[in-house]
Amino acid sequence: MKATHQTYRHLLVLCIFLFVYDIKYVLAQNPEIIRPLNKVHFNLLGNASLVSLEYERSIPVNRNLFIAGGLGIGYNLEFQICLSGHCGPPDNYLTIPHYITSNYGDGRHLLEVGLGGTYISGNPSRKYLFYPMVGYRLQFKNPRKAYFRVFAQVPFGGWEDEIIFSPVGVSFSKLILD
Numbered sequence: 001m002k003a004t005h006q007t008y009r010h011l012l013v014l015c016i017f018l019f020v021y022d023i024k025y026v027l028a029q030n031p032e033i034i035r036p037l038n039k040v041h042f043n044l045l046g047n048a049s050l051v052s053l054e055y056e057r058s059i060p061v062n063r064n065l066f067i068a069g070g071l072g073i074g075y076n077l078e079f080q081i082c083l084s085g086h087c088g089p090p091d092n093y094l095t096i097p098h099y100i101t102s103n104y105g106d107g108r109h110l111l112e113v114g115l116g117g118t119y120i121s122g123n124p125s126r127k128y129l130f131y132p133m134v135g136y137r138l139q140f141k142n143p144r145k146a147y148f149r150v151f152a153q154v155p156f157g158g159w160e161d162e163i164i165f166s167p168v169g170v171s172f173s174k175l176i177l178d
Contacts, residue, residue: 007130039147039173046151046169047097048118048129049074054097054171064106068114071098076120079164093163094121101133110137116153124162131155147173 036058043052052074059067074097078090101114112135119128135151149171 036147041147041149041171041173043072043074043097043169043171045166046153046171047072047074047095047099047116048076048120048155048163048165049095049097050076050164052095052097058103065102065104067100068103068112069098069100072096074118076163078162091122093124095119096121099133101135103137103139105137108138108140110139111135112137112149112151120163126157126162129155147171 037060039056039058041054041056043049043054047054049072052072054070054072056068056070059069061067074095076093076095078093080087080090096119097116098118099114099116101112101116103110103112105111112133114133115131116133117128117130120126131153133151133153135149138148140147150168151171152168154167155165
């Protein structure tokens with residue numbers, strides 16, 4: 001269990017490093033990079049949330065590759081199957097999804113691969129889910145155009161059966177903060 005906490009700490013240090021990284025240097029070295037750097041997007045399913053709102057920061061590496069880190073807030077419900085009688089109202093959960101992904105592609109079609117996690121408030125048996133992510137992005141270089149993403153993830157150690165968990169999620173955005 002202690003090794004797992006060390007892994008989370010290393011992931012947090014990596015996130016902090018990526019966000020603190022001097023983006024102006026990278027942009028000065030690669031003037032052809034014009035993708036939007038800041039995004040706010042809406043997620044439907046995925047990231048152990050039914051719905052979530054997330055902020056994402058992109059760090060360009062070169063013309064075809066960028067690293068994206070995101071942090072958000074979401075909502076989920078207790079998973080219930082009532083075979084006989086009446087079930088009580090489901091528990092509500094606040095979720096805090098976060099991720100780091102590498103995005104590769106030429107033009108607007110991108111392959112996304114990375115790691116993510118979600119903290120789940122309330123009383124589930126597992127308060128934190130850690131998972132690999134793979135996805136497809138349709139992201140235009142023009143910041144005024146919409147952004148679309150489909151992604152999949154399966155938590156290490158299997159998924160939590162106390163919450164509604166979808167292994168596939170969809171994100172979209174039209175609000176760009178650049």
